Amino acid sequence: MISIKNLHKSYGTHEVLKGISLEVQKQEVVAIIGPSGSGKSSFIRTINGLETFQQGEIVVDGVRVLPDTYNQSLTKKVGMVFQSFNLFPHMSVIDNITLAPMEVKKAEKEKAIEQAKVLLKKVDLSAHAYKYPHQLSGGQQQRVAIARALALDPQVMLFDEVTSALDPEITHEVLNVMKDLAVSGMTMLVVTHEMNFAEKVADRVIFFDSGIIIEEGDPSLFFKNPATDRARSFLNQMA
Numbered sequence: 001m002i003s004i005k006n007l008h009k010s011y012g013t014h015e016v017l018k019g020i021s022l023e024v025q026k027q028e029v030v031a032i033i034g035p036s037g038s039g040k041s042s043f044i045r046t047i048n049g050l051e052t053f054q055q056g057e058i059v060v061d062g063v064r065v066l067p068d069t070y071n072q073s074l075t076k077k078v079g080m081v082f083q084s085f086n087l088f089p090h091m092s093v094i095d096n097i098t099l100a101p102m103e104v105k106k107a108e109k110e111k112a113i114e115q116a117k118v119l120l121k122k123v124d125l126s127a128h129a130y131k132y133p134h135q136l137s138g139g140q141q142q143r144v145a146i147a148r149a150l151a152l153d154p155q156v157m158l159f160d161e162v163t164s165a166l167d168p169e170i171t172h173e174v175l176n177v178m179k180d181l182a183v184s185g186m187t188m189l190v191v192t193h194e195m196n197f198a199e200k201v202a203d204r205v206i207f208f209d210s211g212i213i214i215e216e217g218d219p220s221l222f223f224k225n226p227a228t229d230r231a232r233s234f235l236n237q238m239a
């Protein structure tokens with residue numbers, strides 16, 4: 001579903017991705033962990049065509065991501081959710097969700113609303129369809145952001161530290177939605193500090209440091225016994 005070969009990315013002269021190769025299978029859930037500044041966000045933004053890159057190849061569901069332009073066709077294939085929910089503050093929940101299907105896919109309003117209601121049920125927010133973002137908790141807003149991303153029927157979902165801004169007691173609401181999505185067969189790339197989620201839900205974990213993949217493997221093996229000192233000391237810090 002995602003094929004990345006020898007990806008290099010720089011901001012100016014600062015190289016932040018230094019030759020990354022990764023194959024992600026359909027329905028696979030891959031957790032990406034690693035220290036702050038190691039290039040995790042740059043990596044997934046590049047996969048989604050939100051950043052340019054200098055060298056290498058990225059193919060998502062058969063579509064090649066162009067190195068130097070924002071690729072519109074990708075917005076329908078790849079859904080992304082960020083740490084900051086980025087909902088449109090002046091629009092109701094249902095309008096936030098139906099906007100992209102109507103604009104990008106030219107969906108009819110009735111159809112878009114029908115689909116949005118199904119998605120709201122999925123993220124357990126049926127009662128909040130006509131509220132505005134500021135009337136919702138952070139966890140609820142983030143679940144709206146997930147529903148909004150799903151509204152374009154993506155083939156792949158990318159998550160970038162989506163629970164980092166949330167109070168610990170409500171992160172589970174969001175993680176449960178992500179877990180359901182994983183179980184339903186969505187292909188997912190998840191940058192996360194939630195080691196328990198990575199261990200329990202991911203099929204594979206990738207440890208990033210300084211713009212390269214240091215180590216990857218089966219989560220239960222990785223967390224029990226990381227092969228590298230860098231991964232080991234990172235996990236000790238997180239514990």
Ligand SMILES: Nc1ncnc2c1ncn2[C@@H]1O[C@H](COP(=O)(O)OP(=O)(O)O)[C@@H](O)[C@H]1O
Nearest residue numbers: 011014016034035036037038039040041042043
């Ligand atoms: N838009 C940008 N312009 C310049 N440098 C950036 C930009 N975004 C990130 N960086 C730098 O790239 C490196 C990797 O950052 P990032 O991908 O955000 O890492 P992570 O998500 O692992 O914390 C950092 O040194 C960061 O300062």
Ligand SMILES: [Mg+2]
Nearest residue numbers: 040041042161
């Ligand atoms: Mg980041």
